[in-house]
Amino acid sequence: MTLRRKMHVAALLAGVSAISIFSWEAYAQEEEGAASAQSAHADDVIVVTARRREERLQDVPGSVTAVSSDQLTQFDAVEIGDIQSAAPNLVLHEGDAQNTVAYIRGVGQLDSLAFADPGVGIYLDDVYLGRAQGAFLDVFDVERIEVLRGPQGTLYGRNTIGGAIKFVSRQPSETPEAYASVTYGNYDRVDVKAGLSGPIAGDKLLGKAAVAYLRRDGYSQNTVTGEDDGDKDTIAWRASLLAKPTDRFSFELSTDGSVDKPDTSRTPARETAVFGAFPPNDDPFVIDADFNDLNDLKVWGLSGRAVWELSDTATLTSISAYREMSYDTHLDLDATAAPLFGVFVFEDQDQFSQELQLSVESGDLAVVSGLYFFREHDITESGIFGPDIAFISNSLNDQTTRSYAAYTDASYDVTDRFSISAGLRLTYEEKDFARIQEFFGAATPLVPPLGQGLRVTDVDVSEDFFNVSPRATLSYDFTDSVTGYASVSRGFKSGGFDGRSNSDLEAVPFDAETLWAYEAGLKGSFYDNRLSGGAAFFYNDYSDLQVSSFTADPNNPGNFAAIFTNAASARIYGFELEAVARPVDGLRLDAAVGYLDAEYQEFIGAGGLDVSDVLTPANSPKWTARIGTEFRTPITQNAEFVVAGAFAYRGDVFPTVSSSPVLFQESYALYDASAGFEFADGRYAIRAVGKNLSDERYRQQGFDLSDSLGYELGYYGAPRTWSITASVRY
Numbered sequence: 001m002t003l004r005r006k007m008h009v010a011a012l013l014a015g016v017s018a019i020s021i022f023s024w025e026a027y028a029q030e031e032e033g034a035a036s037a038q039s040a041h042a043d044d045v046i047v048v049t050a051r052r053r054e055e056r057l058q059d060v061p062g063s064v065t066a067v068s069s070d071q072l073t074q075f076d077a078v079e080i081g082d083i084q085s086a087a088p089n090l091v092l093h094e095g096d097a098q099n100t101v102a103y104i105r106g107v108g109q110l111d112s113l114a115f116a117d118p119g120v121g122i123y124l125d126d127v128y129l130g131r132a133q134g135a136f137l138d139v140f141d142v143e144r145i146e147v148l149r150g151p152q153g154t155l156y157g158r159n160t161i162g163g164a165i166k167f168v169s170r171q172p173s174e175t176p177e178a179y180a181s182v183t184y185g186n187y188d189r190v191d192v193k194a195g196l197s198g199p200i201a202g203d204k205l206l207g208k209a210a211v212a213y214l215r216r217d218g219y220s221q222n223t224v225t226g227e228d229d230g231d232k233d234t235i236a237w238r239a240s241l242l243a244k245p246t247d248r249f250s251f252e253l254s255t256d257g258s259v260d261k262p263d264t265s266r267t268p269a270r271e272t273a274v275f276g277a278f279p280p281n282d283d284p285f286v287i288d289a290d291f292n293d294l295n296d297l298k299v300w301g302l303s304g305r306a307v308w309e310l311s312d313t314a315t316l317t318s319i320s321a322y323r324e325m326s327y328d329t330h331l332d333l334d335a336t337a338a339p340l341f342g343v344f345v346f347e348d349q350d351q352f353s354q355e356l357q358l359s360v361e362s363g364d365l366a367v368v369s370g371l372y373f374f375r376e377h378d379i380t381e382s383g384i385f386g387p388d389i390a391f392i393s394n395s396l397n398d399q400t401t402r403s404y405a406a407y408t409d410a411s412y413d414v415t416d417r418f419s420i421s422a423g424l425r426l427t428y429e430e431k432d433f434a435r436i437q438e439f440f441g442a443a444t445p446l447v448p449p450l451g452q453g454l455r456v457t458d459v460d461v462s463e464d465f466f467n468v469s470p471r472a473t474l475s476y477d478f479t480d481s482v483t484g485y486a487s488v489s490r491g492f493k494s495g496g497f498d499g500r501s502n503s504d505l506e507a508v509p510f511d512a513e514t515l516w517a518y519e520a521g522l523k524g525s526f527y528d529n530r531l532s533g534g535a536a537f538f539y540n541d542y543s544d545l546q547v548s549s550f551t552a553d554p555n556n557p558g559n560f561a562a563i564f565t566n567a568a569s570a571r572i573y574g575f576e577l578e579a580v581a582r583p584v585d586g587l588r589l590d591a592a593v594g595y596l597d598a599e600y601q602e603f604i605g606a607g608g609l610d611v612s613d614v615l616t617p618a619n620s621p622k623w624t625a626r627i628g629t630e631f632r633t634p635i636t637q638n639a640e641f642v643v644a645g646a647f648a649y650r651g652d653v654f655p656t657v658s659s660s661p662v663l664f665q666e667s668y669a670l671y672d673a674s675a676g677f678e679f680a681d682g683r684y685a686i687r688a689v690g691k692n693l694s695d696e697r698y699r700q701q702g703f704d705l706s707d708s709l710g711y712e713l714g715y716y717g718a719p720r721t722w723s724i725t726a727s728v729r730y
Contacts, residue, residue, distance in 0.1 A: 058481070058483070058523050058524060058525050058532060058534070059483065061419075061421070061473050061475040061483065061485035061487065061521075062148070062149075062150065062473070062485070062487065062519070062521070063148070063149040063150060063519065063521065063534075063536045063538075063576060064146060064147065064148050064149070065086060065087035065088075065090075065146070065147040065149075065578065065592070066144050066145070066146050066147075067083050067086045067087075067144060067145045067146075067147075068143075068144050069142050069143055069144060069170075071086070072139055072142060072145070073687075074630060074642075074644050074674055074687075075644065075646060075672055075674060075689060075691070076183070076674070076687075076689040076691065076723055076725065077139045078138065078139055078191070078214065079094070079136055079137070079138055079139060080092065080100075080122075080136055080137045080138075080139060080145065080165070080167065081093045081094055081100075081136060082139065083145055083147070084648075085592075085624070085626040085646070085648035085650075085670070086147075086592065086626065087147040087149070087592065088576040088577070088578065088592045088593060088594025088624050088625075088626075089104065089105045089106075089149070089574060089576060089594035089595075089596050089624055090102075090103070090104055090147060090149075090594075090624070091103035091104075091108065091619040091621070091653075092165070093700045093701070093717065094136050095110070095112050095132070095701055095715075096112065096266065096268065096331065096701060096703060096715055097112040097133065097327075097329060097331060097345065098133050098136065098260075098266075098295065098297050098327065098329070099112035099131075099132035099133050099135075099136070100118070100122060100132045100133075100135040100136045101132075101619070101700075101701065102118065102119070102120035102122065102162075102165060103119070103120065103162065103618075103619040103620070104120050104147070104149050104150075104162045104163035105149055105150070105162065105163070105538060105540060105572060105574065105596060106540070106542075106570070106572045106596055106598040106617050106619070106620035107119050107120070107161060107162030107163070107491075107515065107540070107542065107572070108120050108162055108619060109132075109546070110547075110548065110618060110619070110656070110657065110701075111548045111564065112132050112133070113380070113382075113397075113499045113500070114131060114347065114349065114378040114380050114397065114399055114499065115397070115399060115433065115496050115497060115498065115499035115564070116496070116499070116546065116548070116564065117130075117493055117494065117496070118132055118135070118160075119160070119161050119162040119493060119513075120160060120162045120163050120164065120165060121152065121156070121158055121160030121163075121164045121165070122135040122137070122164075122165050122167070123156070123157075123164055123165065123166045123167065124137065124167050124169070124256070124301070125167070125168065125169055125254065125303065125305075126157070126166070126305075126319055126355075127157075127301065127303050127319065127321040127323070127353065128156075128157050128158040128353060128374065129323070130158075130323075130349065130351045130374070130376045130401075131325055131349050131376075131378070133297060133325060133327045133347065133349075134297065134299040134325040134327070134349075137167050138212060138214060138234060138236045138258060140193045140195075140210060140212040140236065140238075141169050141170050141195055141208075141210035141212075141238045142167065142168065142169055142170065143168045143169060143170050143171070144168050145165065145166065145167055145168065146164075146165070146166040146168065147163070147164075147165055147166075148163050148164040148165075148166065149163045149536075149538075149576075150162075150163055150487075150489060150491075150517045150519060150538070151163070151469070151471070151489045151490060151491025151492075151515060151517050152164045152491075153407065153423075153425040153427075153469045153471070153489075153490075153491065153492065154407050154408065154409040154423025154424060154425050154469070154470075154471045154489075155368060155407070155409050155423065157319070157353060157355045157370075157372045157374065157405075158353075158372070158374055158403065158405075159405065159425060159427050159467070159469065159491070159492050159493070160491070160493070161491035161492060161493040161513055161514075161515050162491070162515075169238055169254075169256075170195075170197065170208065170210075171208075171240075171242065172197050172198070172206035172207050172208040172240055172241070172242045172252075173197040173198055173206065173208070174198075174199060174203060174206060175198060175199070176197070176198035176199070176730070177195075177196070177197045177198055177729070177730065178194075178195065178196050178197070178729065178730045179193075179194065179195050179727065179728065179729035179730070180192075180193065180194040180195075180727065180728055180729075181193045181194075181725055181726065181727035181728075182725070182726055182727075183723050183724065183725040184723065184724055185216070185721060185722055185723030185724070186721055186722055186723075187216045187217045187218070187219060187228075187721065188215075188216060188217045189215070189216035189217075189721075189723060190213075190215050190216070191212070191213065191214050191215075191723075191725075192212070192213045193210070193211070193212045193213075194210070194211055194212075195208065195209065195210035195211070196208065196209050196210075197209075200241075203244065204243065204244055204245060205241065205242070205243050205244075206241070206242040206244075207239075207240065207241045207242070208238075208239065208240055209237070209238070209239040210237065210238045210239070211235070211236070211237045212234070212235070212236045212237070213234070213235050214232060214233075214234040214235075214236070215231075215232055215233045215234065216231060216232050217231050218230035218231040218232075218262075218264060218266075219285055219716075219718060219719055220266075220267065220284075220285045220286065220287045221285065221286050221287070222264070222267065222287055222288065222289050222292070223286060223287070223288050223337075224288055224289055224290050224337045225289075227263070227264070228264070229264050229265075229266065229267050229287055229289060229292060230262075230264060230265070230266035230267065231262040231263055231264055232260065232262055233260065233261055233262045233263070234258055234259065234260040235258065235259050236256075236257065236258035236259075237256065237257055237258070238254070238255070238256040239254070239255055239256075240252055240253060240254035240255070241253050247309075248308065248309040248310075249306070249307070249308050249309070250306070250307045251304065251305070251306045251307075252304070252305045253302075253303075253304050254301075254302070254303050254304075254305070255300075255301065255302050255303075256299075256300070256301050257298075257299055257300040257301065258297075258298070258299050259296075259297075259298050260295075260296070260297045260298075261295075261296050262295050263293075264289075264292045264293060264295060265292045265293075265294065265295035265329050265330060265331055265332070266292075266295070266715065267287045267288075267289040267292050267331075267332045267335055268287070268333075268335050268703060268713035268714055268715050269281040269283075269284035269285075269287055269335065269713065269714050269715075269716065270288075270335045270336070270711065270713060271662050271663060271702070271711075271712045271713060271714045272662060272706070272710075272711045272712045273711065274334055274335065274336055274340070274710075274711045275334075275340065275709075275710065275711070276710075277336075278334075278335075278336045278338075281335075284697055284699075284714065284716045285716070285719060287335060288335060288336050288337050289332040289335065289336075289337075290332060290336075290337050290338065290339060290342075291330050291331070291332040291339065291342035291385065292330060292331070292332045293330055294328055294329055294330040294344075295328075295329045295330070296326075296327070296328045296329070297325075297326070297327050298324075298325070298326045298327075299323065299324070299325045300323065300324050300325075301321065301322065301323035301324070302321070302322050302323075303319065303320065303321035303322075304318075304319075304320045304321075305317065305318070305319050305320075306318045313360055313361055313362040314358065314359070314360045315358070315359045315360075316356070316357070316358050316359075317355075317356070317357045317358075317359070318354075318355070318356055318357075319353070319354070319355040319357070320353070320354050320355075321351075321352070321353045321354075322350070322351070322352050323350065323351050324348075324349070324350045325347075325348075325349045325350075326347065326348050326349070327345065327346075327347040328345070328346050328347070329344070329345050330342060330343075330344050330385075331343045331344075331345070333703065333705075333713065334386075334711075335713055338388050339385065339386060339387050339388050340386050340388050340389055341384065341386045341389070341709065342384070342385040342386060343382065343383070343384060343385070344382060344383055344385055344446065344447055345380065345381075345382045346380070346381045346382070346447075347378065347379070347380040347381075347382075348378070348379050348380075349376065349377065349378040349379075350376070350377055351374065351375065351376040351377075352374075352375050353372070353373065353374045353375075354372070354373045355370055355371070355372045355373075356370060356371045356372075357369070357370035358370070364412055364413035364414075365410065365411070365412050365413075366410070366411045366412075367408065367409070367410040367411075368408070368409045368410075369406075369407065369408040369409075370406070370407050370408075371405070371406050372403070372404070372405040372406075372407070373402075373403070373404055373405075374401070374402070374403040375400070375401070375402050375403075376399075376400070376401045377399070377400050377401075378397070378398075378399050378400075379396070379397070379398050379399075380396070380397045380499075381394065381395070381396050381397075381447075381450075382394075382395055382397075383395055383447070383448075385446055385447075387442045387443070387444075390441070390442035391439075391442075392439070392440045392441070392442065392444050392448060393437060393438065393439050393440070394437070394438055394440065394447065394448050394449075394450055394453065395435060395436065395437035395438070395457065396435070396436050396437075396450055397433070397434070397435050397499050398433070398434045398435070399431065399432065399433045399434075399496075399497075399499070400430075400431070400432045401429065401430070401431050401496075402429065402430045402431075403427065403428070403429045403430075403494070404427070404428045404429070405425060405426060405427045405428070406425070406426050407423065407424065407425040407426070408423060408424055409421065409422070409423030409424075409471070410422060410423070411473075416477075417476055417477040417478075418474075418475075418476050418477075419474075419475045419476075420472075420473070420474055420475075421471075421472070421473045421475075422470070422471065422472045422473075423470065423471040423472075423489075424468070424469070424470050424471070425467075425468070425469040425470075425471075426466075426467075426468055427465075427466065427467045427468075427469065427492060427494070428464070428465070428466050429464065429465045429466075429494040430462065430463075430464050430465075431462060431463055431464075431465070431494070431495075431496050431497065431509075432461075432462040433459070433460075433461055433462065433496065433497040433499075433507070434459065434460040434461075435457055435458075435459050435499070435501060435507065436450060436455065436457060436458050436459075437455070437456055437457035437458075437502065438450055438451075438452075438453030438454055438455050438456065439453055439454045439456060440452075440453040440454075456502060456503075457501065457502050457503060459501060459503070459504050459507040461497060461507050461509070463495065463496070463497070463509040465494040465495055465512050467492040467494070467512060467514075468490075469489070469490040469491065469492050470489070470490055471487065471488070471489035471490070472487065472488055472489075473485060473486070473487040474486050474487075478524075479524070481524045481525050481526060482522070482523075482524035482526075483522070483523055483524060484520075484521070484522045485519075485520065485521055485522075486519070486520040486521075487517075487518070487519050487520075488516070488517070488518050488519075489516075489517050490514065490515065490516055490517070491513075491514065491515040491516075491517060492512060492513070492514055492515075493512060493513040493546070494512045495509050495510045495511045495512045495513075495546070495566075496509065496510060497509055497510070498510065498564040498565075499564070500564065510546060510564065510565055510566050511544045511566045512544065513542070513543070513544050513545060513546055513566075514542075514543045514544060515540055515541065515542045515543070516540070516541040517538065517539075517540050517541075518538065518539045518540075519536055519537065519538040519539075520536070520537050520538075521534060521535060521536035521537065522534065522535050522536075523535070529582075530581065530582045530583065531579070531580070531581045531582075532579070532580050532581075533577070533578055533579030533580065534576075534577070534578050534579075535575065535576070535577050535578075536575060536576045537573075537574075537575045538572075538573060538574060538575070538576075539571070539572070539573040540570075540571065540572040540573065541571055542569060542570040542571065542572060543569045544566040544568075544569065545566065545567065545568040545569065545570060546564065546565075546566060547564070547565065547566075547567045547568055547657045548564045548657060565604075567603055567604050567605065568600050568601075568602060568603040568604070568612070569600065569601045569602045570598060570599060570600045570601055570617055571598075571599065571601055572596065572597070572598040572599075572617070572620070573596075573597055574594065574595045574596040574597055575594075575595050576592070576593070576594045576595075577591070577592065577593045577594075578590075578591070578592045578593075579591050579592075586631060586632040586633055587629070587630070587631050587632075588629065588630045588631075589627075589628070589629050590626075590627075590628045590629075591625075591626065591627050591628070592624075592625065592626045593623075593624070593625045593626075594623070594624040594625070595622065595623060596620055596621065596622055596623075596624075597622065598616070598617040598620035599612075599616070599617070600612035600615055600616075600617060603615050606707075614659070615657075615658070615659040616654050616659045617654075618653075618654055618655060618656055618657050618659075619653060619654075619655060620653065620654075621650050621651040621652060621653040621667075622651045622652065623649065623650075623651035623667070624649065624650055624651065625647075625648070625649040626646065626647065626648045626649070627646070627647045628644070628645070628646040628647075629644060629645055629646075630642065630643070630644040631643050631644070635677075638679055638680055639677055639678065639679045640677065640678045640679075640682075641675075641676075641677055642674075642675070642676050642677070642678055642687070643673075643674070643675045643676075644673065644674045644675075645671070645672065645673045645674075646671070646672045646673070647669060647670075647671055648669065648670045648671075648672075649667070649668075649669045650667060650668060650669075650670075650698075651667045652664070652665070652666055652667050653665050655699060655700060655701045655702045656701075656702045656703070656704045657704075658704040658706075658707075660702060660704045660706065660712060662704075662706075662712050663699065663702030663704060663712055663714055665698060665699040665700075668696050668698045669694075669696070670691075670692050670694075670696055670698075671692070671693045671694055672689070672690065672691045672692070672693065673689070673690050673693060674687055674688065674689040674690070675687070675688055676688060676725075682729070683728065683729055683730065684727070684728050685725075685726070685727045685728075686724070686725070686726045686727075687724070687725050687727075688722070688723070688724050689722065689723050689724075689725070690720070690721070690722045691718070691720070691721050691722075692717075692718060692719060692720045692721065693720060694720070695719055695720040696717075697716060697719070698716065698717050699714045699715065699716055699717075700715055700716060700717045701714070701715040702714050702715070703715075
C-alpha cells in the first residue's frame with residue numbers, strides 16, 4: 001500500500017472513529033443528564049465572538065475553529081499560516097509576493113495584485129485587512145485565532161464569500177502583567193517577544209504594549225550570489241489604551257505596525273527548463289536568482305472602539321480604523337542567473353473603515369444590526385525587467401474602492417431548545433480604476449520613468465456593484481450540551497477591473513462572485529467537558545469565479561497575456577469533523593478531518609471552449625487531517641514536564657488555476673513535536689520544538705507560464721526546522 005493510500009485510510013479511520021465516539025457519547029449524555037456547569041474542566045471552555053457577541057464555541061450554530069494562545073505557543077506558531085492544519089478544509093500560506101493565500105472549503109483568491117479582492121477575509125481585532133500583502137500576520141500578543149467557515153456578511157464589516165480568519169489580540173489587563181521570550185533556531189533564527197499590560201489610572205484606564213523582533217536566514221541558497229534567499233527581518237508592535245470613564249461606556253485606542261526589510265525576496269525553483277537553456281532545479285532549496293535584492297513591507301494601523309451600554313439590553317459599538325501599507329519588491333520570475341523576466345512592484349495602499357453596530361438582547365431575542373463604510377485607495381507601479389529578451393514595461397494602476405453596507409441578524413428562541421435566526425445584508429460598492437502602461441527599449445534602466453516610453457494603455461473606468469445576501473439558521477438543543485443546526489446563506493464578492501488590462505477593450509468590468517452555501521451540523525460537549533466536538537456537512541453552489549491565467553497573447557505573437565475573468569462556476573461539497581478529548585488529567589488529544597469534493601460546472605478557457613472536465617479548482621485538497629496530543633506530568637512540586645506531537649495530512653492538490661500536472665502536489669504528511677519544562681505554574685518555561693521532522697519537500701504555490709513563456713515555477717513550504725524558546729511571565 002502506497003504512503004498516499006495509507007494516509008487516506010488513516011484519515012478515513014480517524015473520521016469513522018470520531019463519528020462513533022461522538023454518537024455514543026451523545027447517547028450517553030442523554031442518559032446521564034446535563035453536565036455540571038461548574039465542571040472540573042470549565043476553564044477549557046473556549047469563548048468566541050464569531051457572532052459578534054461572547055458565547056461558548058459549542059453554542060455557535062456554525063463551523064468555527066478557535067486556536068488558543070497556549071496552542072499557538074506549544075507548536076511555535078510564528079505566522080498566521082502556522083494554523084493551517086488546525087482547521088479542516090483550510091489552505092493558508094504565504095504566496096509569491098508576501099501575499100496571504102487563504103482558501104476555506106475551496107473558496108479563495110490566488111492573485112496577489114490589488115484589483116483582486118481576497119475570497120477569505122482576514123480581520124485584526126474586527127478590522128478588515130483589505131490587501132493580501134500585510135495580512136500574513138505575525139503571531140504575538142494574541143489571545144486566540146478564530147476560523148469561520150462559510151460566507152460572512154450579516155455579522156461582519158466587509159462581506160467575505162469564503163469565510164473569515166479573526167486574529168484576536170490580548171486586551172489590556174486589570175492587574176499588572178509582563179512576559180518575554182527569546183527563541184533561537186536553525187537558519188540562524190532569532191525571535192524576541194515582550195509585552196506589558198496593566199492599570200495606568202486604577203480601573204479607569206488600562207494599557208498594554210507588545211513588541212516582537214523576528215529574523216532568520218532564508219531556506220534556499222542562491223548559487224548566483226552564494227547567499228541565502230527568502231530571509232526574514234521584522235520588527236512588529238501593538239499597543240492600546242482602554243478607558244472606562246463610566247460603568248456603561250468604554251473606549252479603546254489601538255495601534256499596530258510592522259516593518260519587514262529582508263535582504264532578498266523569495267525565488268521559486270524551476271520545475272521545467274527555462275527557454276530551453278536552464279534545466280529544472282534538482283533541489284527546490286538551491287535556486288538561481290539575479291533579481292531578488294528588494295522585498296520591503298511596511299504596515300501601520302490605528303483604530304478606535306467605543307462601546308456604549310445604552311441600557312441593560314442594548315449596546316451601541318463604533319469601530320473606526322485607518323491603515324496604511326507599502327510594498328516594494330524585485331521578483332525573479334525566470335529563476336535563472338540571467339536578466340530574462342524580473343518583475344518590480346512598488347505599491348502604496350491606505351484604507352479607512354467605519355462600523356456602527358447596535359446589539360440588543362432581551363429575553364428570547366438577540367439582534368445585531370450595523371452600518372458599514374469602507375474606502376480603499378491603492379497605487380501600484382509595476383513592470384517587467386527583461387533586457388536579455390528586449391522586453392521592459394512599466395505601468396501605473398490607481399484604484400479606489402468604496403463599499404457601503406447595512407446588515408442585520410436576529411436570533412429568537414422559539415422554545416427552550418429550538419431557535420431560529422435570520423440575517424440580511426445590503427451591499428453597494430463603487431470601483432474607480434485607471435491604468436497607464438508603456439514599453440521601453442532593452443537599454444532602458446530599471447524602473448523606467450513613465451511618460452518616456454511607447455504608451456500602449458491609457459484607461460480610466462468605473463463600475464458599481466449591488467448585492468443582497470440573506471442568511472437563515474435553525475438550531476435545536478438535543479440535550480443541554482448537544483446542538484444540531486442547519487443553515488443557508490449567500491456570499492458575495494464584488495467585481496472590478498483586470499489590473500493587467502492592455503487596452504480599453506480589455507478594461508471591461510468582471511462580474512461579482514456569488515455563492516449559495518448550505519450546511520448542517522452537530523456539536524456538543526460531554527463528561528464535564530472532557531470530550532467536545534462537532535461534525536458539519538456542507539454544499540456550495542459557486543458562480544462567476546474570478547480566476548487569473550497566463551497565456552500567449554493572440555494579438556502579439558511571442559508575447560504573453562495575463563487574463564483575469566469570470567471564467568467558471570463550481571459546486572463544492574464535503575464534511576468536517578473536529579474533536580478535543582481529555583481522557584485523563586494532563587492529557588489532551590485533538591483531531592480534525594476534512595473532506596472536500598470540488599469540481600467546475602463550467603470553465604470557459606482560451607478560445608471560448610469549456611475546459612471544466614480537464615481542470616480542478618485550485619487549493620482544494622480532497623482530504624485534510626490533523627491529530628495532536630499534549631501530555632503534562634509533574635516532576636517536582638514546582639515543575640512540569642510537557643511533551644506534544646502532531647501529525648498533519650494534506651491530500652492531492654493543484655496550487656494553480658491551470659491544473660498543471662507539473663505543479664501538481666501529491667498528498668503528504670508533516671510531523672511536529674515539542675518538549676519542555678514549566679516552572680512555578682508556568683511562570684518560567686523552556687521548550688524545544690521541531691517542525692516538519694521528516695523534512696518533507698512539498699509545493700505550496702506554482703507559477704504556470706507554460707502557455708506563454710514556456711516554463712513553470714514552484715514555491716515550497718519550509719523544510720525541517722528546530723528551535724529552543726525560553727520564556728518568563730508575571
